[in-house]
Amino acid sequence: MTIHRRPLRVLALPAALALLGLAACSPGDSEARVDPPPTPPAAIGELCAALHKELPETVAGLERTRTDPESALTAAWGGSAIVLRCGVPKPPEMLDEKQEGVHVNDVAWLLDKQSDGGFRFVSGMRKAYTEVLVDKEHATDAGMLVGLSAGISKTVPLGFSSY
Template identity: 50%
Template sequence: MSSHRPLGLPASAAVAALLLAATGCAASDAEASVPVPGPPAAEAAVCRALAKELPGTVAGLARSGTEPESELTAAWGDAAIVLRCGVPRPEKMNDPQARAVEADGVNWLLELREGDGPRFTTTYRKAYVEVSLDERYAHDVGPLVDLAGPVKKAVPPSL
């Protein structure tokens, strides 16, 4: 995927080329089972602020419930998009060959998962925000663009 770049390199316009039309999937009434992170108190406070900023729709999918219910987690659609705030720093961030993307001013570590869609984790922020996408979004960072504004507003940079 040509939009990947090593962490730390300047942001590029490659994300714009990656943006594809989001699929028009209907939201499910079922709640997604989402493990709740256990961050330190300061990070949890940042995550609670993020929860207040999260949009009702991402990539055209309506927000759905999570089980257990938590301000540290959110889902859209039939768990096609799942957000967890306050996750531990991914080991992959230690890899100098790790790939990242930038979406609307927010840097994200990219982890490709076998048999599933990509997982992205914010970099250079006071709390790590993880967004897992299902296979429908294997080549679409549109959901990250929808989440960038809330992340920028609620999760301060760590630099």
């Protein structure tokens, strides 16, 4: 009998370690590497900090993820499936009248399809520009802009950023 128990103990340790490793990789515990935009002017930084506090805990069914480095200018959901950066400089595409866009909850969004199948959205006509990158898998859920737009419309006033 001891012959059978000994191999089970030896196998149980690697199995337990593997389960712990999987638990450590669960989406709720993950981090997303998100580079903050270049340091914006102080007034824009304050708007972004206010937005950061109003961002939803879930977007498109994905839980909010810690960002590395931590910054009031960044947020992420589902690892790096959806990434937000507040205080980005005005994108040159906003000068193109033919560029596509959408309006969600009183927030105008520039719509830019990426080469990998994902999308980049940039809020416009606000005192701070906010960029949202969405991976290919979640790019089909336009509803994800609803919660983000609500936070922007609450914290970032209408107007034009000088940045």
